[in-house]
Amino acid sequence: MGDHMGIGTLLGATDRYVWKARIRPVVLSVLPVALPAVAVAPKWAEGGRLWVLVQLVPAGLLLLAEPFGRARGKRIERELFTGWGGKPSVQLLRWSGPMNRTQLVYLRLRVQEIVGSSLPLPSEEEERGDRVKADEVYETVGAVLRARARALTGGGLVAEHNCEYGFRRNALGLRGWALTGAALGFAGLAGAVAWAAAAGAGIEAGQVMLWSVLAAMDLALFMFWYATVRPSWVESAAWDYARQLYETVNIPDAASPAADAN
Template identity: 30%
Template sequence: MLKNLDAYSIRARYYPALLATIPGLAALAILISWSRFGLTTVVASTAIPVLVFASADIARRIGKRIEERIYEETGGKPSITMLRYSDDTFDAASKEQYRAFYASKINLPIPTEEAEQAKVKAGDAFYDRGGAWLRENTRDAKKFAVLFAENVTYGFRRNLFGLKWPALTLNLALVLLCGVLLDRRMPIDTDDDTTMRLIVVVALAVVHSLYMGLGVSKRA
C-alpha cells in the first residue's frame, strides 16, 4: 500500500489524518503496555495504521463535499468565476490573455461578454474545460513545483477541515473515557503510572481540541 502512495497523497491526505487523530493514536500508544506481547498489543498495532488509513479516506470524501458546499456559497468554483467578464479579480486585459490561451488549447471559441451574460453556464463550460486542460498538463510536480506546493497546502487544509468535527468528537470521547477511569482512581496518586498516563491523554485531547476548534476553519 505504501509503495503506491505519491507525495500529494502523503502530504494532503495522510498528514491531515495523522494530525486529526493524534490524541487517539497517543492514547493507544500511552495506555497500552508494550513491554510484553499480548492481545492488546496486537490490537493496538493493527488499529493504529487502520485508523490513519480510514481517516485519510474519510477526510478526502468529506473534504470534497465541503468543497462543493463552499463553491455553492461563494457563487461557484473560483477558477471559473474569476474569469467571468463580471468578475474584477483580474484586470480585463489579463483575462483576455487567459481566455485566448484556453481557446488555443481546447479548440473552442471564446465566449463574448454578451453571450456570457445571456447564458452564464455556457461561458462557465468554456472556463471549466480550460481548467481541466490546465490541470492535466501541469501534473509534473518537478516542473510546476510552486503550483504543486500550493495544491498540497490547499488539499491539506481542505481535508483537515473535513476531519474537524470527527476529531473533536474523538477528543470528547477520550476525555470522557479518561475522566471515568480517573474518577474510579480518586484521589489522584501522582506516583501511579497509569493515572499519569490518563492525565497526559486528557491534556493532549484538550490542547488538540483548541487547535482543531480555532485553527481549522472554513476561512483557511
C-alpha cells in the same frame, strides 16, 4: 523484524496526495480518541504485544481512511463553491471576476493559446448572456491546465497547493467528527487518571508528566479543529491553488522549442 505491515510501511507505499490530503485529516481527527490508550499502556519493555497492536490497528484504519476522508470533503465541496460564488479557478477567468482588466486579457490570451481553437473562451457578451455555459468552458479549461501542469517541470507547486487545498477541504468535512473525538479523548484521559488513582498504585512523576502532555495534545487538537478548520481557511487554500495553476500558463510546454532550449 517481523513481516507485519506497520504504519511506516504503509505510508511508504502511499501516494503523497492520498496521504496528505485524505489520510492525514482522518488521522488528526481520530488521534484524540487514541490518547487514553497511551495513558494506560504498560511500559514499552513489557508491551511487546501491545506494540504489534499499535502498529497493525492504525495501519488497517488508514486503509479505510483514504476513501472516507475524500468522501467527507467532496460532500461539502459543492456547497462551498456556491458560497464563494463559484470555483476560484472559474472566477479568475470570468470577465466579471476579481482580476483587473490587463491581467485578465493577458491570462485569457495565454490560456487560449494553450487550449487551442477547439475550446474558444466566451466573449464578455457571451458570458453575460449565458453564465452557466461560460462557466462550463472555464471548468474545462481548468481541467486542461491541471493535466498540463502535471507534465510540466515547473508544475510542482501546483501539486503542493492541490494537496493543501484537499487537506483543508477534507478536514472541514470531518470537523464535527473531530470535535466529538477530541471531547471523547479528553473524557477518556480523565477516566484513565481516575482509574489509576482508584487502583491505589503509586503514581510516578513520569506518569503525571505523560498525562499532562497528552492532555495538552488533546486541547491543542480541539482548538485546531474548533478555531482553525473553517470555510474561510479552506477558501484561502482554494484561491492559492487557482492562482498557482494559472501561473503555469507562463511555463513553456514540455515539448515546445522554448522548453528544449533550456
